Amino acid sequence: MSPATAQQLADLTQQQQADEAARLEDATATEADAGADAALAAALTAALTAWIATFGSLAAAGAGVELAVYLAQVRADTDRATGGLGRRAGRVIERALPDAARLGARHATDFAHRASGRRQGVPGVDVSRDALDAARALAGTVGEQLRLAGRLLSPRMVSVTGWRGVVTALGAARRAVSIVRSAVAWSVHRAVNDGAAQATAVLGARGLWVSEPDACVRCLAYSGQLTDRDGQFPGGLSMDPASRTTRRAAIEGPPLHPNCRCRLVPWLDEWAHGRTALPDLLRAQALRSVAMGRGRPSESNAARIRAARYLLARRGSIPDRLRRHAQSAVAAGHF
Secondary structure, eight states: OOOOOHHHHHHIIIIIIHHHHHHHHHHHHHHHHTTHHHHHHHHHHHHHHHHHHHHSSTTSOOOHHHHHHHHHHHHHHHHHHHTTHHHHHHHHHHHHHHHHHHHHHHHHHHHHHHHHSSOOOOOOOOOOHHHHHHHHHHHHHHHHHHHHHHHHTSHHHHHHHTHHHHHHHHHHHHHHHHHHHHHHHHHHHHHHHHHHHHHHHHHTOEEEEEOOTTOOHHHHHHTTOBOOTTSOBOSSOOSSGGGOOSOSOOBOOSOOSTTOOOEEEEEOGGGOOSSSOHHHHHHHHHHHHHHHTOOOTTSOHHHHHHHHHHHHTSTTSSOHHHHHHHHHHHHHTOO
């Protein structure tokens, strides 16, 4: 088998392998959620119908025995929807972590095979302690969030806040589901990347950071970066000067933040075939993303504009067409 090109390697890790990791994340999240989010959505609909039936309109105030009875039912529906959520999710994540670590090791060895043309054996790997600790701490975090929702559903609170207070309380309960899904994403990808890191060490290679093409400005600053002699990446990098700092400690690798889906792959300089090596391709890809203003819906336009302005100050870093696009966006103040 002949070695793959840089673009083929990028497609392998950013598409095929990323999709496989995403399927594991989705399956784990579905099992951890166990229908809690859908049940809470149904509870909100039932609460709306019952409020209008009990108090006449959404603008009406609730009070007295009627409000107490109404809230008792809403709390019962909420408890039924979220019963055991944190403990169940923690157990589900903990069971998924060994599979995630093995998946990361397999991805790393498959990547090395494609990069070198030589088949590699998949090493045995361990689950990282921080991923296990995060799974085991989840029950407490979720429990506190659900207790907050319960406090917001007290007659004293809702007699003041009205229907909006019920919506806020059920939103707080649904936030517990979001916490679970974020924990699944971080833990699964932490284990995948830790498995890849262990396989990388066995191969005697350096770790290479691979971001998604439309990653956040912090992750884009790492894409194409290689680990140092201690096997770490510098801390505090960002394409946005407002979120960059040189005072952060070095980091082992992705995930950089909750819901980060960056990847770690092994890299040896001898795998650079053709005109462009993979690290250079990834760095160019990241600069193109900044110049075009691609990013996550959760990321502010201001952060993207600051990143583009920083990019423009680096002479010769992007082609003229991309430079003109970034200049227009910076002048307009938005992408």
